[in-house]
Amino acid sequence: MRTSSAADERRLSIGVVIHGPEVVDTGFAHQALEWLEGHGDVVAVLGGTMGRVAIIDAGLEGRVDISRRRSPSQSVQDLQHSDLTVLMNHAKSRETGLVFGSIVASRARPTNPLIQVDSGGRFVAALANSSERSNAIAEGLASHFGFEILDALMQYDDLRQEGDVMVRRVWGVLPGERISVNGTVIGTATDTHVEIMEQDGRIVGARGIKLKMHGLEKLPYVDLRSAILRSGSVRRTAGMLKPRLCSLRTGRNGRFAIIDHAAEDAFELASDASFVITIGDDTTAIAGDVLSRLGIPVLGIVDGDPDGICNGLVMPDRSVIVRVREGNDDIVGKAIKAISEKRRPSSLEEALNMVREAAGDRIVSVIRCDGRR
Structure with a gap:
């Protein structure tokens, strides 16, 4: 036996x-x-x-x-x-x-x-x-x-070195899709073969992409080895499930956070914040989608077309989207950072007043995601 x-x-x-x-x-x-x-x-x-x-x-x-x-x-x-x-x-x-x-x-x-x-x-x-x-x-x-x-395929890597330049391929790309690095859109694909080039922490070129210079300017130091590269929508199957609040939500400590072109970090940066200031169209869209599940409102500073932003995207209740003139979201964002280092806003409304103060006549519109203007 x-x-x-x-x-x-x-x-x-x-x-x-x-x-x-x-x-x-x-x-x-x-x-x-x-x-x-x-x-x-x-x-x-x-x-x-x-x-x-x-x-x-x-x-x-x-x-x-x-x-x-x-x-x-x-x-x-x-x-x-x-x-x-x-x-x-x-x-x-x-x-x-x-x-x-x-x-x-x-x-x-x-x-x-x-x-x-x-x-x-x-x-x-x-x-x-x-x-x-x-x-x-x-x-x-x-x-x-x-x-x-x-x-399985033989061992394959998407990274290679060309002299002093690091090259990384983005797979599964369709022409016309937006290409993002760490949540910031850097351009639109013109081919199925897409490669991004980085040198000394900066994107210095690309193949198969029509680059968006304004997006590149927003990117801080980039380590292409660990960067999150994405083509198309951040969630291709959006709408299949109903948005819900997370059962693991942490307590609010009364603080606020600023997310500046680092939308992928929203969960870590703001999971215990009472409200969040986001700078940039893509950052506001992605961070807002994440933070809506945590019940944390955002004050988004954007310079794109805001029509339908609260309806077309999942944004947290009580959020406010401030649209400024094209090319001014970074300028206003820097001003807000400077003011907040001296005056810490205790509420989203106080932060909104600070944005109005910093932006002045650069503001095009203010949209509240609860329907108020």
Whole structure:
């Protein structure tokens, strides 16, 4: 009679890295988590930034750790103590999904088995260190969801050095899509092959992009290795889930925060603030979307067309959007920073008065997202 070993009796420990809002919005992340929980002890984390909003809207913040901002490869490294790790995403196409998985694997270099399940490309692939148990999970996922098992790409990286210039490719781009770096739009794609070039912390060129110089001017120091690059909408599946307040909200401490072209950092910078001042159109749109789930109003300083900004985007209740003349959002933003260092506003209304003082006749309109003017 065969005696079971301790390894046979021990439940499988499964780490899960969820990347991007789309895999959550479509309901696949919830379904896959339930299936995996039936086959082992699951620890799930978010890899990336904008997926936080989707996790909150789906009511999964109690099951998926969204407390830390970590890249997908960092999250994979964090879960190397698991028997296996599952990377879960929803790519635009099968090709871009396979490239994404290969890049994550090459950067993370995990010591445990890593498999990818892509609900957009509808495939499962073994990315690293396959084992009998990880192969069984991969086959089970593919069978349960009707996905195809594909061979992973050879190790692939999207970074290369050209002399003193760092070059990084942006995958899955469609012509006409906006390209953003750390939440700031730098231009519009003119080709499917898009590359961004950086030297000494500054974007010095690009291929396949019609650059937006005003956007480039707004970018502070950029480390292209760790920068968040995005093409198209920050949430392609927006509207599939109803926005909701986060059940993990922290207490308000009466302070305010200023977010200046760092929208990807909104959760970390402002999760315990009473209100937030945002500078720039893209920053206000992205940060506002995140902070609406935390119930934190924003005072946004923008210089674009504000028509429908409160209806077309999810903005926190009681927010105020101040539109200034074109090219003046940064100027007004700097003035506000200078004033706030001497006079700390205690409320959003007091901050609005400071903006009026700093902007003067540069103000074009003031829109309150609760309908008041």
